[in-house]
Amino acid sequence: MRKLALSRREFIAGLGAGGGTLLLYALMGGTGSTEALLRPPGAQDENAFLARCLRCQACVRACLTACLEPAPVEFGASKLWTPRFVPRLAKCEFELCDRACAKACPVNALQDIPVDRIKLGIAQIDKPKCLAWEQGLLCLVCQECCTYLAITQDRKSRPHVDANKCVGCGACENICIADSAAIRVLSLSSASSPPGSTS
Amino acid sequence: MQARSKRLRLLRRSVQIAFLSGFIFLAWVAVYPPSAKIPENLFLRSDPLSGALWFLSHPGGWVLALWPAWVILGLALLSGRFFCAWICPLGTCFDLLPSVGRSRRRRTQPRSIGGSRIEPDTRRFRVKYFLLLVLCSALVAGLNMAWLYDPLVIANQAAIFAFMGAIPWVFGGLAVMAMLYRPRFWCQELCPAGAIQSLVAMLGRKLPARLSPLALIKEDACNGCGVCARACPFEISDIAVSKPGGRVVLPDCALCGDCAAACPRSGTLRLASFGKTLVGGASGRHRKAESLEEGCACGN
Numbered sequence: 001m002r003k004l005a006l007s008r009r010e011f012i013a014g015l016g017a018g019g020g021t022l023l024l025y026a027l028m029g030g031t032g033s034t035e036a037l038l039r040p041p042g043a044q045d046e047n048a049f050l051a052r053c054l055r056c057q058a059c060v061r062a063c064l065t066a067c068l069e070p071a072p073v074e075f076g077a078s079k080l081w082t083p084r085f086v087p088r089l090a091k092c093e094f095e096l097c098d099r100a101c102a103k104a105c106p107v108n109a110l111q112d113i114p115v116d117r118i119k120l121g122i123a124q125i126d127k128p129k130c131l132a133w134e135q136g137l138l139c140l141v142c143q144e145c146c147t148y149l150a151i152t153q154d155r156k157s158r159p160h161v162d163a164n165k166c167v168g169c170g171a172c173e174n175i176c177i178a179d180s181a182a183i184r185v186l187s188l189s190s191a192s193s194p195p196g197s198t199s
Numbered sequence: 200m201q202a203r204s205k206r207l208r209l210l211r212r213s214v215q216i217a218f219l220s221g222f223i224f225l226a227w228v229a230v231y232p233p234s235a236k237i238p239e240n241l242f243l244r245s246d247p248l249s250g251a252l253w254f255l256s257h258p259g260g261w262v263l264a265l266w267p268a269w270v271i272l273g274l275a276l277l278s279g280r281f282f283c284a285w286i287c288p289l290g291t292c293f294d295l296l297p298s299v300g301r302s303r304r305r306r307t308q309p310r311s312i313g314g315s316r317i318e319p320d321t322r323r324f325r326v327k328y329f330l331l332l333v334l335c336s337a338l339v340a341g342l343n344m345a346w347l348y349d350p351l352v353i354a355n356q357a358a359i360f361a362f363m364g365a366i367p368w369v370f371g372g373l374a375v376m377a378m379l380y381r382p383r384f385w386c387q388e389l390c391p392a393g394a395i396q397s398l399v400a401m402l403g404r405k406l407p408a409r410l411s412p413l414a415l416i417k418e419d420a421c422n423g424c425g426v427c428a429r430a431c432p433f434e435i436s437d438i439a440v441s442k443p444g445g446r447v448v449l450p451d452c453a454l455c456g457d458c459a460a461a462c463p464r465s466g467t468l469r470l471a472s473f474g475k476t477l478v479g480g481a482s483g484r485h486r487k488a489e490s491l492e493e494g495c496a497c498g499n
Contacts, residue, residue: 014329018336021344047341054249055346057359058240064231070365081346081356103233106243107253108264 036187037075038085038168040068041094041118042102042110046189052109055081062104064097065090067170083110085120087170087185094118094169121168122191123150123161129182132158142172142183159183163191204430204460207470207478211284211455215291222288226358246351247271247282247399248334248392255338272396276403278413280396283386284433284453289350289370290386293377294432324387324451328398331391348391383433387451397450404448409474413454417443420467427468430461438468 036046040059043049060068060083067090070081083101085092095115102110123142127133132140136156143151143159150165151172161183168188173181222242229239243249250268271282283290330348337344345352347369357370373385386393408414421443428439433451438458441447456470459479469479 011332014332015336017329018333018340021333021337022340022342051338051341051343053343054243054349054352055343056243056352056355058229058243058355061226061229061359061362062231062233062239070360078342097231098233100231100233104229104240106240106246106264107249 035075036190037071037079037082038087038121038170038185038187040083040085040101040110041092041099041120042105042113043083044111044113049109050078050082052107053082054107054109056106057081057083058104058106059083059101059110062100064100065093067092068101085170085185087173088181089174091171091174092120092169094120119167119188120170121185121187122163122166123168123170123172123183123185124191125159125161126182126184129178129180130159131178131182133182139177141175141177145171145175147171203478204457207456207460212294214285215294218286219288219291222354223358226355227362241267242288243351243355244268245271246349246392247275247395248349248351249345251395252335252338255335272399274412275396275399277406277411279400279448279450279452279454280393281413281454282396283390283393284455287350287386287392288354289373290383290453292354292370292374293382293385296374296378296382298382299378326388327390327394330389331394334391348389350385350390350392381434386453387433393451393453400448400452401450406446408446408471411446412472413477414471415447415449415452415454415456415459415468416445416471417441417447417468418466419443420464422464424463426461426463427458430457431455432457443467 039046039049040063043053055070057070060070067085067087068083069086069089071079071084073080075084099110099112102108102112125133130139131137138157140151140153140157140159143153148165148167148169150162150167151159152162153159168185170185172183173185176183225237225239225242228234228237233239238244244265245267247268250265250272253265275282334344334348346356347353353367353369353373357367360367360370376384408416415438417438423439425436425439428436431438432455433453435449435451437449438447438452441449454470456478459468459470462468462479465479467479470477
């Protein structure tokens with residue numbers, strides 16, 4: 001019968017190759033966009049999620065509104081084909097769909113957490129692009145579509161986001177009539193340290 | 200090719216295509232709304248690799264959700280990596296793909312056949328254990344590379360990408376390699392899920408054949424002609440030189456039974472289920488000559 005065990009040299013080489021792959025990943029991850037991706041509901045911590053997610057696309061297939069897409073290579077090799085929530089594709093209907101993505105996940109990388117604990121991100125207004133803020137037009141489409149009443153208007157009819165009420169469902173970004181959305185859902189990590197603080 | 204060999208090929212292809220169709224069906228129906236009756240991610244949860252490795256990235260709560268994987272791993276203890284030859288959708292695709300250019304004949308030929316010593320060149324089959332180690336160490340460090348290495352994830356990705364109209368790069372690359380190089384090169388040289396099952400199979404190598412759902416049994420009548428080694432689609436030459444007299448457990452054997460169907464001496468090499476012969480045994484051309492030896496075959 002053929003011997004199966006790896007020799008010590010092969011074992012150490014295996015560990016070395018694993019470390020090398022990690023290093024390569026880290027380097028390639030650094031070349032990608034550093035923008036934190038929006039994740040489907042139930043993905044708790046980004047690092048834990050990356051360790052768990054198989055990139056099997058079950059959640060992308062299961063999504064009610066088709067708001068998920070496999071992350072393209074621009075976001076780095078370590079995030080390639082992980083599910084990415086793109087509000088411009090569709091709003092996340094996590095209250096309607098009964099967390100279809102979490103239920104489809106074979107390894108619980110997405111956990112089926114209660115609706116009231118879901119917060120996908122926080123919407124932020126990019127004022128130079130916003131018709132109401134920049135051109136003074138009467139556009140409050142984002143406020144009208146927000147079912148969480150997280151967008152309010154001031155006396156000049158300009159939208160403001162209440163970060164506490166916003167759950168990041170993406171309805172506002174999806175419906176924004178500017179060419180590239182003037183209101184964007186940012187992930188919780190990047191929303192906490194915004195470059196130009198808005199709203 | 201003998202009639203029983205054709206029958207076996209037909210049986211295995213039918214089982215494979217049934218599982219592949221089931222896999223594609225489940226991937227197709229896995230859209231909203233989630234079904235209460237159909238277990239849509241059953242194949243992904245029966246993946247022996249994620250079953251064995253999940254605990255490395257999940258501190259707790261991994262036992263129940265992945266019960267199908269534990270079933271497969273439990274069966275692997277008794278039957279080796281039968282999953283690869285009979286169930287795995289990726290392996291089925293490789294078997295069904297046409298070969299392009301190069302002949303589909305394997306390269307791992309026994310160096311000599313007919314009584315003399317056979318020295319198979321299967322060292323490169325050990326790459327998959329190496330890869331498994333890479334996968335484990337990466338996973339411990341918080342990086343999941345299943346999308347590149349896991350057969351069921353690759354197959355599921357391919358199906359869903361195809362439904363979306365995108366190109367499944369990993370699957371496509373492997374399919375091209377299978378067509379140009381050798382159909383089962385991925386399974387034997389690289390697949391870490393196969394490696395896990397091989398390791399589990401070696402743990403259970405002492406278990407008797409009558410407990411095993413699929414087992415390869417070799418009797419003492421073997422004269423070492425080497426036909427079995429040539430028939431093996433998984434390119435295992437060791438079958439020709441393994442010790443006769445009971446269940447043969449080879450780490451890379453996927454229990455497809457082609458060797459048993461090809462064996463020219465009846466009652467020598469057979470594929471059995473719980474001790475009951477499926478292929479091989481008494482139905483060969485040499486039936487009359489070997490009937491005496493047949494009488495003492497174990498468990499039959």
